[in-house]
Amino acid sequence: MNHEKDYDRDGDREDYLSTDKLRAILQNSHDTEVTLMREYLVASDRIHHDHELKERLYNFAEGNAKRTEQLLDELKKLH
Template sequence: MNHEKDYDRDYDREDSLNQESLKTILQTAYEAESELMRRYLITSERVHNDEELKERLANFAEGNAKRTKQLQNEIEKLH
């Protein structure tokens, strides 16, 4: 680990995220994961000549769905 880039090493609170900043970051990630999930699903449904690709895209979407749910849970904890 590069300790020069370990911002919390000296426990300086000015480096920490406040509740609202953290919520904004998680909300942005949630929206990105949701959009990727949607794109993977739509693309998977439109692929007709490559079953392996279709399945991989569906698996990507499933992974995004899980991350989306986890992010949603974290955002709800911040309320």
């Protein structure tokens, strides 16, 4: 283990993640998930020749939707 990268080894809080920074990370992740979800849904709607791929892309979008809701829940807890 590289102890130079073990951030809390010395108990120093210089690497502390502030609420604002955490909120920004969660919001950025939420925005990314929404974008991916839309892209997967659009692609799924446009595929007519490969039913399996169409279904997989739809399932990807469903996964993004679930993560989007989870991220929203976490953001609400921070307010």
